[in-house]
Amino acid sequence: MDKFVVRGGNPLKGSIDIGGAKNSALPCLAATLLTSAAVTLHNVPYVKDLITQKRLLEDLGATVLTPALRTHQVTADHIDVFEAPYHLVKTMRASVLALGPLLGRFGQARVSLPGGCAIGTRPIDLHLQAFEKLGAVVSLESGDVVARAPQGGLTGTTIDFEKITVTGTENVMMAAVLARGTTTINNAAEEPEIEDLADLLSKMGARISGAGTPTIVIEGVDELGGAEHTIIPDRIETGTFIVAAAITGGELEIRHCRPDDLRAVIAKLREAGVEIEEKDATTLVARRGPGGLTSRDVTTEPHPNFPTDMQAQYMALMTQAEGTSVITETIFENRFMHASELIRMGADIHFSGNTAVVRGRTPLMGAPIIASDLRASASLVLAVLCAEGETTIDRVYHIDRGYETIVRKLRSLGADIERVRQGIEAATGEMPAIPQPA
Ligand code: EPZ
Helix, strand or coil: EEEEEECCCCEEEEEEEEEEHHHHHHHHHHHHHCCCCCCECCCCCCCCHHHHHHHHHHHHHHHEEECCEEEEEEEECCCCCCEEEEEHCCCCCHHHHHHHHHHHHEEEEEEECCCCCCCCCCHHHHHHHHHHHHHCCCEECCEEEECCCCCCEEEECCEECCCCHHEEEEEEEHCCCEEEEEEEECCCCCCCHHHHHHHHHHHHCCCCEECCHHHCEEEEECCCEEEEEEECHHHHHHHHHHHHHHHHHHHEEECCCCCCCCCHHHHHHCCCCEEEEEECCCCEEEEECCCEEECCCCEEECCCCCCHHHHHHHHHHHHHCCEEEEEEEECCCCCCCCHHHHCCCCCCCCCCCEEEEEEEEECCCCCEEEEEHHHHHHHHHHHHHCCCEEEECCCHHHCCCCCCEEEEEEEEHHCCCEEEEEEEEECCCCCCCCCCCC
């Protein structure tokens, strides 16, 4: 298992390019199962989760060509397996996104029921209830969800989600585009990734309106065709690099991003003393303001409010802000795993239930620490970049799931960080045994 060894203290400086959004590329790749025609996706991030998704599509019988590293051309014209197996689902929950398109197009799907993960139990009951409302028969067999549509396929209906769910909304959209009649999703998730998926599905011939609002209406069509689509920039990677500039006291030009997708994050960071200049619609410059960082409370909520996927990074920043901040996590019940590791580095954090109280500013010291999930690992990397001395971060495979070539990017900005493979020191290599991105 790889580790990162970091010597903190260098202010990050320079320009960085943001990659495609992991949480949009995953459902967009799943959507390619809805047609036998070729679908080409550009700006697919080169991260572990997308490699897993590609493998899942190939296991189902699709052909996935990669004419360029971040371009996938998928042709699902020979799908002969309708099952997302346990060995893939256990490594990536988002494999459940195969359920909607398989059920919608082929009337059958079998997906291993994802277990809990580090940040919460994360059930998919709302997905399954919605499929049943569309007419499917859903059962659990030896740990697998087995869903079957009636003869003639699914039938459009009204889905009232009792709780906002991102992949639940995406799964129902993909099941409903080929259903008979109209489906209305109420209390739908409004994340930019939902709009991006709807954009792709519309290019494939689907009839969708209201994506990005609480009510999405889908008129079923008989079949979908091919399309070409570019995945939106990753708003969480963008937010992570804004925090990296502020926490290290550096200055970063962040390119190929979309500030409009993280308004709540930008507003909160500005409140806390981060200067964020929007040079144009896809470029911003971030630095710590002359007044330094000031503590500000935050509560995570569904989009367009402050995203849970930025909570851990924000907590790291608040350890370097003057005053006391209260961080309330309302989406996942166990998303403070990073706090204990920050405390090991000298942070003053008290947390219970879904609330954490951070007192700053506390100097952080290097210490051996362990990453527990994707965003927790990003938070720890940010913290060690401003810590005194040397730190070793274990289990960094978590960060490879969602951040493309993070060591290479940080080193290009002046960070003293290296990836160490058990027993082999590697200078700048990333993602071993897979061709390096250009
Ligand atoms: C998506 O997960 C993202 N993943 C997550 O990003 C993100 O944290 C989350 O949305 C919230 O923004 C992808 O898009 C692949 P939810 P998802 O369904 O869809 C409960 C990252 O770091 N719930 O919106 O799985 C659930 O337990 C990842 O990139 C049910 O109770 O999240 C949670 O408390 C981590 N029953 C809440 O709803 C259900 O059937 C929101 O979950 C579904 C969800």
